[in-house]
Amino acid sequence: MDLAKFLALLQTNELWFARADTLGDPFEGSLTRPDAVTLAAAVGDNGPANHMRRRAVSNTYVSCWHMNEGESAAMWSLYSASHESVCVRTTFQALASELPDWVHLSEVRYVDYGTTSLETGGLVFQLFLHKRASFAHERELRAFFVDFFGTSEVDPSSDPHGLRLAAVKRPGGAAFKVDLNRLIDGVSINPQAPTWFADTVRRVAEVYGLASPVVQSELLGEALY
Template identity: 30%
Template sequence: MYVCNNDIKLPDPDTIVWKYLDLSKFLDLLLRRQLFMSRSDKFEDQYEGTFSEPTYEELIKIAKNNPEFLDNYKSHRKNVVISSWHINEYESYAMWQIFTKNQEGLAIQSTIGRLQESLALETEYEQHIGEVEYIDYKKEYIPFDNNFFPFLFKRKSFQYEREVRIISDLTKYNLTINEGVKTDVDINKLIEKIYIHPKSQNWYKNLVIQLMQQLGFNFSIEISDLESDILI
């Protein structure tokens, strides 16, 4: 269930977002009608859910007479799950390279508004959507008056990601979360268009189209802009 959090920066509902993934993950999404959300401390960036140096210095002062204060923040990362999306009006060559392999894979095109609508199901978990801000962790301050803020800031080295996140804090459910959890979504509201990897073979493109037909989905399948004919 999507919940609006006024403290969290959210782009305009018409903002276009993308998710790049391989065919197996895409089929899992379609068949289960569930979106995978990764445990926040399982991302490659070791700084996920942590604080910048100015904020950490302030936290140390607060924790001086309360040692459990920092421990709670560390354990909190294991209970926060995230689904990452890429903000871009157009396809991203870099995202194809990073998130797909062997010139195979797909990209889901959606919008912020569609994400909100797709999460408006009566599910057990609350989901929040927020845009990531990229800062200098040595100089800039991360506020900590909202439990989601540590997960909405990243180092400037990751600016190319242009990330927006669906986030859930599952602390109150006392779950043992391994890699992550899956949450129900309305597939037809989530997905606006599908793009097949621009360098994939024809047999792969035909396979994706055939699978969509057999599964009864009629998503618009677009030709990648990166596949356009040379005009000279």
């Protein structure tokens, strides 16, 4: 993320969930070709099913995370609009503990949409746990929920920490209040970022009381041999 988004995260203490139809992949929530053929043979008219799918896509909210044991040079290149960017790290357990039980967390499965049946068993949310094989480099873990009712707040109950579990809707997505010091276990600064930018990120994190370490990536560090 760029500095503006990082600053917004620190200021609001909110984890952003983008609406699925804003993610840029026209296959979000789509059936595969074999599943579409099977559905057409069973019901004859795909119209209602397609309407349901379009409604699900516009009412599904997603937070996307890259899974890896270490940093990925490719992900820095693909998802950083400039060298002045950062990434935040968490664990599956920390992410799950900051979100209500009705938010689904799962790895994305990458398949050939021309030949593979998703075998969803009629569960609409399973459509959002698959992507085309050409996106396999993302190694995505996805947190998401579907809100067919289109309410401004979803499930306004309280969590064990006294924070609201409501997802507050905003244009293009929704946001959950989270405790950043429980969620984030580290911040990495773009390996190509200038020194002034790295220093600024560290100062901003300190001002907002972020306890996690903030370090610049060493992907472009000096070789040892």
